[in-house]
Amino acid sequence: MSDHLSPVPLDPASVHGAEELERTPRGLRPHRLPAWVRGQFPDPQLMMMERQPSGVRLVLRTTARAVALVTHPTRLAYRGADRPRGSVDLVVDGEPLGSERLDGGDVIWADLQTGATELEAGPACTTRFDGLPAGEKLVEIWLPHNESVELVELRADAPVAPAEPTGPLWVHHGSSISHGSNAASPTRIWPAVAARLGGVRLRNLGFGGSALVDPFMARTLRDAPADLISLKLGINVVNLDGMRLRTFVPAVHGFLDTIRDGHPTTPLVLASPIYSDIHEDTPGPGAVDPATLGTDHVRFVATGRPEEVRQGKLTLRVIRDALAQVVAGRDDPNLHYLDGTTLYGQADAAEHPLPDGLHPDTDTHRIIGERFAAWAFTGSGPFAAAHQG
Known part of the structure; x- marks a missing residue:
């Protein structure tokens, strides 16, 4: 050659x-x-x-x-x-x-x-x-x-x-985990794994540190061509300590309303955060643990206090409950809730710990991608019709 x-x-x-x-x-x-x-x-x-x-x-x-x-x-x-x-x-x-x-x-x-x-x-x-x-x-x-x-x-x-694009187009929005943080290469991030298994084309709108229920992101999703849409919201709002429960819930409703202006019946999945011990019951802001700087294992910590939940501060458990209620309260048969702990839960944390306390490694990206694909693209999953078609 x-x-x-x-x-x-x-x-x-x-x-x-x-x-x-x-x-x-x-x-x-x-x-x-x-x-x-x-x-x-x-x-x-x-x-x-x-x-x-x-x-x-x-x-x-x-x-x-x-x-x-x-x-x-x-x-x-x-x-x-x-x-x-x-x-x-x-x-x-x-x-x-x-x-x-x-x-x-x-x-x-x-x-x-x-x-x-x-x-x-x-x-x-x-x-x-x-x-x-x-x-x-x-x-x-x-x-x-x-x-x-x-x-x-x-x-x-x-x-x-x-090559001409073929197959259903899946548009996904999320945080650094959706962006692919800690995965070894671009085809091994969990959305790419799920897209390959689901037989769909991926447009990834995962942005590290920036899944913050921003109105401009909802407008971007509204205007984007899409056959399937998924949103993974929550962890960045906690990391930033950017909202309280009172503002978070209507913001999510408004985010969904805007997307539905452009995609009134498109299958839409709203997923809550995967398990992360540091923020399950402790609000943000999140921060880098200064004791780990200069080492090969930088880790993140939560700097809030659990008792601040009573003041409306957000934790991952609070957000999962809130997102489930948002979906249940909307008259939208094409909107589906996915509990993020079904993709990676407390039991998984023992076997596949998050190296820095927030982001999965490459093998765990694969597990998350495989579980999302099995949930969404098979059986009676919300994206199954697109996969089978």
């Missing part, structure tokens, strides 16, 4: 799972939120998360036996806390065939104690996959879920063409 790969057109139509593509001096930057959101609320945390292309992939038809993607990554790194690099995954005809770790790129160094940041520039990264099966095939190149990238160049040893 020749080592020489020729540049091929990087057609924007081949990029699936993004809201839009921004042309930069280096190439194309995928965005997961529309420009009007980025202009209306350019919060640095949200902007960093929406640029990380979780669930975004190049989908191609080709006879190529080798392909390469040149990207310029930008990653966030915390001083005193080791974080693994992002990866690019290869899927051929629906089967994962390879994963390559990124190198190079720019680094934004952040100090967890002071909040100060510093940019360190670096070179582009070339990710190459050889030994693809012979003949025409559907090739998916999944971009990293935890580093932003600019798409610089695509190379191959045969022509490539964008």
Whole structure:
């Protein structure tokens, strides 16, 4: 096999799972939120998360036996806390065939104690996959879920063409767990696992630290093409200590009302948080445990007090009860409640503990994805008709 790969057109139509593509001096930057959101609320945390292309992939038809993607990554790194690099995954005809770790790129160094940041520039990264099966095939190149990238160049040893989207489109919104935090690679985050098992196309609107029942997110979901919609709400509201029970419940109702303005009968799942011991009965704000800084095992802690629940502060148990009541109180036969502890509960925490107290590891992402797929896409599940169709 020749080592020489020729540049091929990087057609924007081949990029699936993004809201839009921004042309930069280096190439194309995928965005997961529309420009009007980025202009209306350019919060640095949200902007960093929406640029990380979780669930975004190049989908191609080709006879190529080798392909390469040149990207310029930008990653966030915390001083005193080791974080693994992002990866690019290869899927051929629906089967994962390879994963390559990124190198190079720019680094934004952040100090967890002071909040100060510093940019360190670096070179582009070339990710190459050889030994693809012979003949025409559907090739998916999944971009990293935890580093932003600019798409610089695509190379191959045969022509490539964008593949037309097929199958039901599942749009999912959630927190850093839905974003894929702590998973090893982009096809191993739980929404990607569930989408593969369910036979659906994924658009992932999981944003680390930013599932906060924001009205602009509801409008984004309202306006997005979708055959299936799911929401996983609660943990970020507790982490931030951003609401009290009195404001949280009507905010969720309003969030659902806005989505229903654009998707009046679309199957819609409202899921509550998975089990997390630190916030089950203790309100936020959440914080990094300073004793773990500089170690290989940074952990999070809750800084509230359990007795503050009487003042309306939120814990995960309070939120699960509230979300169940929201669904029960709405006259909506296509709205379904999923208790997050059925995906990962207290018993699971003993066998598969959350390494940092909040986020599952790769194996636990797989378990959550498999359980969601079994619940939603099989039997009488809310998404089963789309899966069977």
